[in-house]
Amino acid sequence: MSSVDKQLEDLKAEITNELPRDISVSDVKYEGPELVVYTRDPKRFAKNGDLIRKLASKLRKRITVRPDPDVLSDPREAEPKILNVIPEEAGVTDLDFHADTGEVVIEAEKPGMVIGRHGSTLREITQQVGWTPEVVRTPPIESSTVSNVRNFLKQEREDRRRILERTGRQIHREQLSDDEWVRITTLGCCREVGRASFIVSTPETRILVDCGDKPGSDDVPYLQVPEALGSGANSLDAVVLTHAHLDHSALIPLLFKYGYDGPIYTTEPTRDLMGLLTLDYLDVASKEGRAPPYESEMVREAIKHTIPLEYGDVTDIAPDVKLTFHNAGHILGSAVTHFHIGDGLYNVAFSGDIHYEDTRLFNGAVNDFPRVETLVLESTYGGRNDYQTDQEDSEQTLIDVINKTYENGGKVVIPAFAVGRSQEIMLVLEEAMRSGKIPSMPVHLDGMIWEATAIHTTYPEYLRDDLRDRIFHEDENPFLAEEFNHIDGGEEERQEVADGDQAIILSTSGMVTGGPIMSWLRHIGPDPDSRLVFVGYQAQGTLGRRIQNGWDEIPVNDNDGRGRSSTLKLKMDVETVDGFSGHADRQGLENFVKTMNPRPEKVLCVHGDERSVQDLSSALYHNYNMRTFAPKNLETFRFK
């Protein structure tokens, strides 16, 4: 008998022992990090509201209870009973019964009302019908991404269970090595912005953190060195994704092409956004005539292998590693990632990309941990002078720029990441129009901004508290304001907009490296009355950075179907309004570290230009007396 089977047998005995006599345990299995307990008495289980919590705390495991398939009631009988228990205001839009696991997935407009206080309504459902309910939100704005992901996962349910079971057995395997060390290997984003990728390794476990591309460059993480994928991609135990931006996620699907078959841990919104952004990444590559590094099938594999975690969940992902995500304030679902290694041996936190202050969209990044010895810190704005304007002042500047342009009869074109800054700017614009600070005018959303916004409204738990509450009330949902127009009519619609009255255009890509923003430059670039306004970080090597630096002759595709390109003379004004970045500025980074609890012993400054990481590393060393480093790519640091 394998050590995992022995473990499960012992757990079954222990659980049986803990439960009242009249509740039977028919099977006990690992599914990913969870322990699934099958019972022939789901209703009795549900009656005793505290049982699961007690078991979980006693066994120190995440526990799910499911009915033994033998005792399931007929869905046709169960459905009306379930709908009877749930208040009508919950707005149930779908019920989906899965006889293989005894789960019923309830899609509702107001999931909170399906759950009830401390889960009371869920328990009531189980008491009535025996099935285990699982709740998902009906997107307030229709999102093809969310519905595609949900349908795909439904269809791949069986394969996914197989993956989860295998992963579960891997996580709970016997620990073999009695050696103790903790290492971080840098595979990218050191002394540069882009291609984020790290390996965290112990004698027992190897974890890949992020695997992104580099905007404005073909560089990818150093996956070819042996310490990256070792004897093959399956030598990784886990992949952890801090957030969905392509410079962190683009090459995650490539791992599956390389044969990886293990779990990806990330938040649910990051999973959906990764799907959206990586599919677009393939699309852009093919449009630009580059060979995409993997096929869309691999994006589906990545989604299928994702085990979504919520902020604060402490999760076993290997025999010697516990993972916890915390809000990073950067984009939807972005996470500060904390690894607890060994039994109190060592703790490493990766900031991922962070915003330290609250923004309109998000609460500021969490920097409070039970323990942390080493912090891997982003340094995008780590340079000596990388202080940004307060957002309040920035908003005023943006409003002034818009008003000025409006008066000139011009248009405002804002290149923005589909995910994050677009929604922040949308909130600013919506409020400014509502309160009359700028005239009401159309705000055209191009590229994937609309779709990304829909995903935001699907996961309001990940947004700032007051925004979440507004989204719950349809008539106050700022993203539904009538000024917002989804550009879904292609070049024709763009031409119309360009020929029309004053307007604001938000378009991808955020660093002007491709996408519909190129069309907008072609349409509006020659108009001296219009303005191009940068609101986000422009990485070295990108066209956005060059335009910021004064380039006014830019190569554009003629879009004549023959792939020719010509040079466009940019006549519109170019302005940069900082303060909207999704990244903490130098002050924010220092504050993040200064107020961090506990203060780490060591900080690795990464994800910044050479000067930024050096400046930040040296400042943290001098001001807070920590050991700081500005690693190069391809180095390995040992911490214990």
Add this chain to the structure above:
Amino acid sequence: MSSVDKQLEDLKAEITNELPRDISVSDVKYEGPELVVYTRDPKRFAKNGDLIRKLASKLRKRITVRPDPDVLSDPREAEPKILNVIPEEAGVTDLDFHADTGEVVIEAEKPGMVIGRHGSTLREITQQVGWTPEVVRTPPIESSTVSNVRNFLKQEREDRRRILERTGRQIHREQLSDDEWVRITTLGCCREVGRASFIVSTPETRILVDCGDKPGSDDVPYLQVPEALGSGANSLDAVVLTHAHLDHSALIPLLFKYGYDGPIYTTEPTRDLMGLLTLDYLDVASKEGRAPPYESEMVREAIKHTIPLEYGDVTDIAPDVKLTFHNAGHILGSAVTHFHIGDGLYNVAFSGDIHYEDTRLFNGAVNDFPRVETLVLESTYGGRNDYQTDQEDSEQTLIDVINKTYENGGKVVIPAFAVGRSQEIMLVLEEAMRSGKIPSMPVHLDGMIWEATAIHTTYPEYLRDDLRDRIFHEDENPFLAEEFNHIDGGEEERQEVADGDQAIILSTSGMVTGGPIMSWLRHIGPDPDSRLVFVGYQAQGTLGRRIQNGWDEIPVNDNDGRGRSSTLKLKMDVETVDGFSGHADRQGLENFVKTMNPRPEKVLCVHGDERSVQDLSSALYHNYNMRTFAPKNLETFRFK
């Protein structure tokens, strides 16, 4: 056609073009780092003494010319002609014809006389008979190791040529990556003495430097991490061995068990000593009831795969790496190892173990290089107070100790490494007796000391100049002094010695971790008139270090055939006479760096206890303003 075949074809054309019309080229092949040119006109080739040198310099390759097998003369006719050319005083002891390569191996007591001035006699031989002569020395003291290695290589000649050809093609393969970086990964001997092992890697090439055990511990290098052997031992391009001591060489044969099938670069004496020491290592393991990590077959594989290099030979070992060995002054054949990487990209030197000052046996370590940016420096005696007595004073102290013990009627027992310190002490004792500073008395050599000494006399080129000259004259060879007795009669002989008159005993192991020294402690340990004298470094965790620190109750095997052990009360005096170490002391290490030409930018201090590496690293930083590091095991540093 492969790129190597294309290369060889081009080379053949170029060589044909360079040669006079009447010299034909029938084939051109790589054998290891050498380019072998086959000709049907070996005699004409030999007539023009400068041709090979000119070709080598023109093609920037090491070139060997061999006769096409079709034109070889009959060995029965060639032999008398060869003997006729060589002066009789050369003392030829064997001629061995190899028709497959047209080589004739000439074993002689005085190889220099076979070679002649600037190789004139060798050329004369080829002119006379067409064969390509190769010269080896007849050991002045019979050495079973040397004769076993030579016989084995003779027998495996064909297999070896296959290996060399494959290696040659690997070395000269097309370089694929246009990325540029240089890294060092530490797999052992960081903040510790023992288990030396490093990986030098570039985008193209991975080289393992040393692979040793750790005296007094079961720890071995971290070969299990993916950056060590990657997808398998054959992901290494080359193994480089700095010297034969087991803490550098013990696990080299293990690589062949793991499937390695590539070259080992080292000096010829290191190859033979490695054979001697690793076979003994297996023997000791089996005697102590431990499972040996590999079988003796693997030692033979290691020898078969060795490509011996001489000090100063600049050798291509990969498309982007040139290797050069220099005298390290530590033990016979020990080498400071210099890597020139890329075309002027970067230079790394590994000190290996070094002795900076001249000793009786060796010239001091070389620290003069064309270029070197990073030095990996041993730090055995790097500690703040690790200054050793001058050897002259140490010798006087040893003489005093011996005289005192002699007067008491006791015996002097000296634990010593078979290789290095034993021969140094032998030279001291021989001179002291010859000059009357100590009474003439038997010096018993136990363990492998005798055999190691024989190997020393086989390679006098690697010894200090004046010693080499003495060895060349049999009646002055100090190692042949009549006081030296080889203990080859086992326990019985040891008992006799113990029961007999005053004597000196030199016995392995040098750190009292096993071997015949344990017997000597049992025989002589209880005698308060005798003395145990340490003359070498005792690593932490070894019994030697414990005894040095005052332990006087030591566990000994009862040698009753039943494997029982008991505790022995040590009553003999224990003394440490420093100054004989094969290692540079703190001053020597600083001098090595201070006078190094050019001064490196970075120094990695390794191969020393935690305190020693920290002290040395900090001193070099403060005194010479270099970037210094005291790496941990399992780290990777990137230099370019």
